Amino acid sequence: MPECRSKGFGAAVLRAIEAIAAEQGIARFHLLTTTASGFFEQQGYAVNQRGLAQPLIFQTEQFRELCPGSSCYMCKALPFDNG
Template identity: 35%
Template sequence: MKIRAAQSEDLEVIKALLAENELPVADVNAAMLADFLVAEDEGGRIVGSVGLERLGVDALLRSLAVARTARHARLGTMLVAHAESMARASDISDLWLLTTTAAGFFRRMGYVDVDRSKVAAEVKSTTQFAQLCPATAACMRKTL
């Protein structure tokens, strides 16, 4: 697997991958791709994605998706590790996320559950937090 920066021509493939994984796509646009990574298989097909939505010294970790055909190869773990490295290099201090299905995975990656009332204002104002993810989604944070 090769992990690389997303490019504008990857947008539709990323959106399809997110839809396949039942993740929000409504606010994913070409401008966001500057902080997205994709994973390619040996044939150059995109089989994974992850992104950062920068919010000052915080960022929302979002759009982690792995194609069904590429699961069980630790690709999700690799994508999160790359996103965390990218965040550290950009002086991001805290990564936040919302998940309805992967809280256990993120706990194993060092993320902790956070009450929504304790979330940074910038994070609360994101479309994903305010509109796209249900109130039942686990809210998590990792301090880098």
């Protein structure tokens, strides 16, 4: 929905997902994108070389088959709350 772009909705949803993941003890998010690397960079994700992905990430179906080799591999460390 183009009318929803640049309104902060995507960033708000991503922050909520990251907060829930951090509460569950997830330390890092990994993603592949062909179109949204700029958005994710604005949200603190760093571009990484696909070949340097951890073995468990590299072995996923997304890495091996679903996402094209031209996809941008990005990751972000989530804040840890040992609360």
